[in-house]
Amino acid sequence: xxxxxxxxxxxxxxxxxxxxxxxxxxxxxxxxxxxxxxxxxxxxxxxxxxxxxxxxxxxxxxxxxxxxxxxxxxxxxxxxxxxxxxxxxxxxxxxxxxxxxxxxxxxxxxxxxxxxxxxxxxxxxxxxxxxxxxxxxxxxxxxxxxxxxxxxxxxxxxxxxxxxxxxxxxxxxxxxxxxxxxxxxxxxxxxxxxxxxxxxxxxxxxxxxxxxxxxxxxxxxxxxxxxxxxxxxxxxxxxxxxxxxxxxxxxxxxxxxxxxxxxxxxxxxxxxxxxxxxxxxxxxxxxxxxxxxxxxxxxxxxxxxxxxxxxxxxxxxxxxxxxxxxxxxxxxxxxxxxxxxxxxxxxxxxxxxxxxxxxxxxxxxxxxxxxxxxxxxxxxxxxxxxxxxxxxxxxxxxxxxxxxxxxxxxxxxxxxxxxxxxxxxxxxxxxxxxxxxxxxxxxxxxxxxxxxxxxxxxxxxxxxxxxxxxxxxxxxxxxxxxxxxxxxxxxxxxxxxxxxxxxxxxxxxxxxxxxxxxxxxxxxxxxxxxxxxxxxxxxxxxxxxxxxxxxxxxxxxxxxxxxxxxxxxxxxxxxxxxxxxxxxxxxxxxxxxxxxxxxxxxxxxxxxxxxxxxxxxxxxxxxxxxxxxxxxxxxxxxxxxxxxxxxxxxxxxxxxxxxxxxxxxxxxxxxxxxxxxxxxxxxxxxxxxxxxxxxxxxxxxxxxxxxxxxxxxxxxxxxxxxxxxxxxxxxxxxxxxxxxxxxxxxxxxxxxxxxxxxxxxxxxxxxxxxxxxxxxxxxxxxxxxxxxxxxxxxxxxxxxxxxxxxxxxxxxxxxxxxxxxxxxxxxxxxxxxxxxxxxxxxxxxxxxxxxxxxxxxxxxxxxxxxxxx
RNA sequence: GCGGGCGUGGUGAAACUGGUAGACACAAGGGACUUAAAAUCCCUCGGCUAUGCCGUACGGGUUCGAUUCCCGUCGCCCGCACCA
Numbered sequence: 001x002x003x004x005x006x007x008x009x010x011x012x013x014x015x016x017x018x019x020x021x022x023x024x025x026x027x028x029x030x031x032x033x034x035x036x037x038x039x040x041x042x043x044x045x046x047x048x049x050x051x052x053x054x055x056x057x058x059x060x061x062x063x064x065x066x067x068x069x070x071x072x073x074x075x076x077x078x079x080x081x082x083x084x085x086x087x088x089x090x091x092x093x094x095x096x097x098x099x100x101x102x103x104x105x106x107x108x109x110x111x112x113x114x115x116x117x118x119x120x121x122x123x124x125x126x127x128x129x130x131x132x133x134x135x136x137x138x139x140x141x142x143x144x145x146x147x148x149x150x151x152x153x154x155x156x157x158x159x160x161x162x163x164x165x166x167x168x169x170x171x172x173x174x175x176x177x178x179x180x181x182x183x184x185x186x187x188x189x190x191x192x193x194x195x196x197x198x199x200x201x202x203x204x205x206x207x208x209x210x211x212x213x214x215x216x217x218x219x220x221x222x223x224x225x226x227x228x229x230x231x232x233x234x235x236x237x238x239x240x241x242x243x244x245x246x247x248x249x250x251x252x253x254x255x256x257x258x259x260x261x262x263x264x265x266x267x268x269x270x271x272x273x274x275x276x277x278x279x280x281x282x283x284x285x286x287x288x289x290x291x292x293x294x295x296x297x298x299x300x301x302x303x304x305x306x307x308x309x310x311x312x313x314x315x316x317x318x319x320x321x322x323x324x325x326x327x328x329x330x331x332x333x334x335x336x337x338x339x340x341x342x343x344x345x346x347x348x349x350x351x352x353x354x355x356x357x358x359x360x361x362x363x364x365x366x367x368x369x370x371x372x373x374x375x376x377x378x379x380x381x382x383x384x385x386x387x388x389x390x391x392x393x394x395x396x397x398x399x400x401x402x403x404x405x406x407x408x409x410x411x412x413x414x415x416x417x418x419x420x421x422x423x424x425x426x427x428x429x430x431x432x433x434x435x436x437x438x439x440x441x442x443x444x445x446x447x448x449x450x451x452x453x454x455x456x457x458x459x460x461x462x463x464x465x466x467x468x469x470x471x472x473x474x475x476x477x478x479x480x481x482x483x484x485x486x487x488x489x490x491x492x493x494x495x496x497x498x499x500x501x502x503x504x505x506x507x508x509x510x511x512x513x514x515x516x517x518x519x520x521x522x523x524x525x526x527x528x529x530x531x532x533x534x535x536x537x538x539x540x541x542x543x544x545x546x547x548x549x550x551x552x553x554x555x556x557x558x559x560x561x562x563x564x565x566x567x568x569x570x571x572x573x574x575x576x577x578x579x580x581x582x583x584x585x586x587x588x589x590x591x592x593x594x595x596x597x598x599x600x601x602x603x604x605x606x607x608x609x610x611x612x613x614x615x616x617x618x619x620x621x622x623x624x625x626x627x628x629x630x631x632x633x634x635x636x637x638x639x640x641x642x643x644x645x646x647x648x649x650x651x652x653x654x655x656x657x658x659x660x661x662x663x664x665x666x667x668x669x670x671x672x673x674x675x676x677x678x679x680x681x682x683x684x685x686x687x688x689x690x691x692x693x694x695x696x697x698x699x700x701x702x703x704x705x706x707x708x709x710x711x712x713x714x715x716x717x718x719x720x721x722x723x724x725x726x727x728x729x730x731x732x733x734x735x736x737x738x739x740x741x742x743x744x745x746x747x748x749x750x751x752x753x754x755x756x757x758x759x760x761x762x763x764x765x766x767x768x769x770x771x772x773x774x775x776x777x778x779x780x781x782x783x784x785x786x787x788x789x790x791x792x793x794x795x796x797x798x799x800x801x802x803x804x805x806x807x808x809x810x811x812x813x814x815x816x817x818x819x820x821x822x823x824x825x826x827x828x829x830x831x832x833x834x835x836x837x838x839x840x841x842x843x844x845x846x847x848x849x850x851x852x853x854x855x856x857x858x859x860x861x862x863x864x865x866x867x868x869x
Numbered sequence: 870g871c872g873g874g875c876g877u878g879g880u881g882a883a884a885c886u887g888g889u890a891g892a893c894a895c896a897a898g899g900g901a902c903u904u905a906a907a908a909u910c911c912c913u914c915g916g917c918u919a920u921g922c923c924g925u926a927c928g929g930g931u932u933c934g935a936u937u938c939c940c941g942u943c944g945c946c947c948g949c950a951c952c953a
Contacts, residue, residue: 005908216948219873223949230953252953265953305951331951341953349870350951429952548948605896658881658894666881670895678894680908735883735893742893749910813889818934820889858933864888866933 006683008647012777016117024793025119027075029520029531036072037535038063039515041543041551042079045105045127046086049112051583051629051655051667052544054639058652058774059580059661059730060542061118065773066725068119069797075535076119077518079126080106084507085163087441092473098441099469102129112640116648117776119793124521128510129441133517135464136526137509138446142457143565144194145447151193152455156335157434159187164477165438166191192445192503193432196557200225200428202571203556212576214662217548224549226429231255231408232338234416235264235314238323242279245272247417248314248326251337251427255411256403257344259392260365262355264314264326265307265341269334276310276328283308283328290330305353306330317411317421318393329354337427345382352382365392366400433554435506440471440479442504450491450498459492465500478502511551512558515541515573527567536568537575540728545579552577578728581664583655585635587624588612595634596621599641603669626666637667649775650676656730656774678738679778682771685741686782688748689764692757696765696788704755706747708804713743714763715804721770722797730774737770766798814839815866816848824865832859839865 019025040060043053064076080102087098094101106127113120126133144150158167162182172184196203204225207218230253237246248264266273268290277284286308307327316322324342331350332341345355346364355362364378366387373390389395394410395403411422436445444465446458458465468486471479480486480502487500513526519535520528536559552574559573588596601612601621612621629636642651654675659665702708717740724733744763747756765786772779772792783792807828812835814822822844826835836857839845845867856868 216873220948223872226949226952228952250953254953331953333952336952343953348953350953427952545947610896660882663875663881668881668895671881674895677908684909731881732883732893738893811889815889815934818888818932823889856933858888860888864934866888868933 006680006778006781008649008679008777009644011781012115012117012643012648015777015780016114018780018791019117019119019793022791024791025076025121026123027073027077027121029534031073033071033073035075035535036067037075037519037538038067038540039075039077039518039538039542041541041547042081042126042511042514043109044084044086045080045082045102045109047105047108049109049639051637051639053113054116054642054651055583055655055661055665056542056544056580057113057116057118058655059578059728060540061116061120061652061776062656062725062730062773063540063542063728064119065776065793066722066797068793069769069772069795071796074119075124075518076121077124077126077521078113078118078120078122079124079514079518080109080128081507081511081514082106082127082129083442083504083510085165085439085441088439088473088479091441097469097471099129102127102441112643115640115643116652119776124518126514126517126521128443128507128514131464131466132522133514134443134510136517137443137505137513138458138463138465139460140513140526140562140565140567141446141505142460144561145457147561147564149195149198149561149564151195151432152190153193154188154190155434156186157189157191158184159189160184166434166436189436191434191436192505193434194509194557194561196433196554197428197430199557199560200227200430201426202560203430203553204428206556206572210572210574210577213574214545214577214579217545217552217577217579220548221553224430224553227426228253228428229424229426230337231404231411232423232425233258233317233342233411234419234421235317235324235342236416237326238313238315240312242310242312243272243275245275248272248340249338250340250342251425252342254344254347254400254404255407255422256389256395256398256400257347257365258318258342258407259389259395260344260346260363261316261324261342262345262360262363263324263343263351265329265332265343265351265354266310266326267332267334267339268328268330270328270332270339272340273310273328276312280310283310286328305350305357307354307358309358318407325360327354327358335431336429346378347382347384349382349384352378352380356380363391365389365395433506433557435509436503437506438478438481438502439504440467440473442507443510444480445501445503445505447501448489448491448498449501450494450496452494452496453491453498456491456493456498462492480504508550508554509558512554513562515555516559516562516568525567527562529566529568532568533570536570537572540576540578541574542578542580544582548579578661580661581659582628583667584626584664585629585637585667587627587633587635588621589624590614590621591619595632597634598637598669628664629667642672646672646676647679647777649778650679653678653734653775657734658731661728661730678741679775681741681745682767682775682778682782685745685748686764686768686785689744689760690786692748692752693761694787696761696786698758704753704759706753707755707759710743710747710756710759710763711801712804712807713740714759714766715800718766718770718798719800719805722800725773734774737767737774740767740770768792769795769798810862812862813864814842814845815864816845817868818866821845821848828862830861832861835859835861835865839867 038060040056064074068074082102087102090101091098158172160167160177160180160182162180163177167177177184204227207221230251233250233252235248268287277287307329310326312326313323314326316324343351345352345362347366362378364376367373367376367390368383368387389398389403408422408424412420414421446465447455449455468483471483473479475482487502489498489500491498515538516527516532519532555573560571562568563571588601590596600615602615603610603612612623614621627633627635654672717736720736721733747760752760768779768782779792809825810828811823811825813820814824822842824838836859854867854869858866
């Protein structure tokens, strides 16, 4: 018996040091080879990596190592999304500085990542909380301010009462803060905004160019941007004493239904509503009621449509002499369109609900195909589909689209209050990106507020505006604002006393350009454009789908902004995007209903039945459903423990096998053990192979049939695994490597001829290279054991002999009436007539034909034969 | 409600433009080696009324042939959700 068991605990640190010393993964910007940029979403330095990281970084590492082997100059960096609230919470709990906590975490996590053996260029490491990084962000903020891409405006904001900060709309999930989970309140605050909405159209259109993105993510962004084309339309008010306002402007995407209008609706927050409510206590009460519902009852099913008749009336814009009531309605949003609508109940469900409740008219104006115009009516369900316009005078008979065009022209030519009555307008749901956060641990917004000169950017020569070190977190709110001296400055322009901006930037700003900084991480400017342009866009970006909207949309915006400022010359940051699935695990509960960690239990199997009990107490434990690993359910497995027990390669291999990478993968003890066994099998295979042939592969006897068959499998595997890695189908790459391993093991056990032995040696070498992106340490050990030159990390991906990919002999299944009955083996390219002749002489076929002629024979050359009887 | 995705053995899954359904792995069962265990190796492994028949959620359709395409139903997952 040859060799000892492979010992990853010994071998893995050894190879990591070898790579380190050889600077194997340090990437030069001057390398003339074709660049390839692979990036995984950088982690928040929480202190420990979790299995999700292991999966994410294993995938990225396979891609990086594969493309290195393919001769590309690969950029594969790592950094830290290091600003953010948890550091402040930790500061409060542990009485440490957020920076101290953060940098300690970074060190701990870096050690963990290094133990995974990732092919990362650590010389490019970035922490977004370091002034070396955020000074450039401040500098770009000033550029953006000057370029008109930043505004400061008072607006209603989502206020998180627990985190005591403002949240972007995207950060409010089901009315709750995305991090704290607290019910979000509305407050009026002056905030800094990036004008992402200026780019709405471009961000939407360019989605079509992102062909290497998941369709799902593109759809989500498309919906988020929420483009809608419609008409701004003025309704003239009947003169009234209640207000001086003479017209109401609404936004509609269905101006074609104007003949069916039966009311005009205002948002409870519409200025006219507010004005009317000032002298109408009932209306004021109605508005207050709407507000109570708006914020508190997110969980309730669709709130009932409620309206309040203001008593005002508007002139029907196309029906002479008719007027329509003006309602305030609870379902009309102030921050979309104009905050006012016209209601056409027959063709909008919400309008119909309101109309039925208050007895307003319901007049259909779109006739469904095939319906009778005399009898068609709308009951409880609005008709929202296609049809032709009727009951609409000069629009009668038109399609919806034609009617929209015609009515837009009609209103465009008329005037109300000296303005055009109708203006075609495109609306977007996407709002500007509010970046102000009332927090200490973030990038300071480099602005001062001078009593004389107003709001001024800090001169670039004075950057960075550094966070003060001596801060306390004994009061809720912004520690930066509480600092005794930091915010008091003198105006650089006039010398008057001034106040520093104490808001810091949303941490999504930090992550909106870090991939660019990686291309020149030590440059004195935010980017070195020539270098950035060479690397960008990122060829393959890999991360969680939870960032489908926020991070990815912001990054797309930021790249455009950086392009406008001359920092880069690309618009899209990520050419290829891959969103990996989560890591799940079974859950366990004690009798008393408490979650129990997998390490505390023992599973017993009795045939198919599985039971669990507590290791320490022996109490029975119930096995629950498979869920995403989470601390709250205690179904987490610590990567450190896995690496210590099985080694990094085993963890990496298991994370890549079995489940397609975009799908969730279930972590199981049995699965890890299988991966670990496979590692030993490879080691044994290589050991036994070198016992047969100690010298590197030379040419193989091409005449030997056994050797040829083996070489076919070897070359097909090299080809197949390459294709699977390029397509990110890691599970299939793994399966092919298993198949190759099985074939080599079998050949080895068959007292191989010299020719087969030579092929085996070739197979062992190539298998080692195929393994190296996934199990890099084991691969180095095998490579060195075989006495190969240099490191397998530097080895080229094997060439494939195309002649070995095609079989001369093909097996064709023979179907009778679509069911497989036999198969024949023929030379590749055998003509259909010849195949037909062979098939008809088959015993299985003649038996069923019983001398009769078949109705039809379908021959797909080299694939299949189907005899129809 | 709207949009998207998915339903394949005991389990994770594979099947390229419609062409041998279940590759590969896990679990399970049987055997070999061993004083014994671990490790390793070999065999079996979709179902059934088994020379055959059925089987890719269910019901139809197109086709010589459907896991794959089309229509309908059911179930699960994800995203958006009063956006006029």
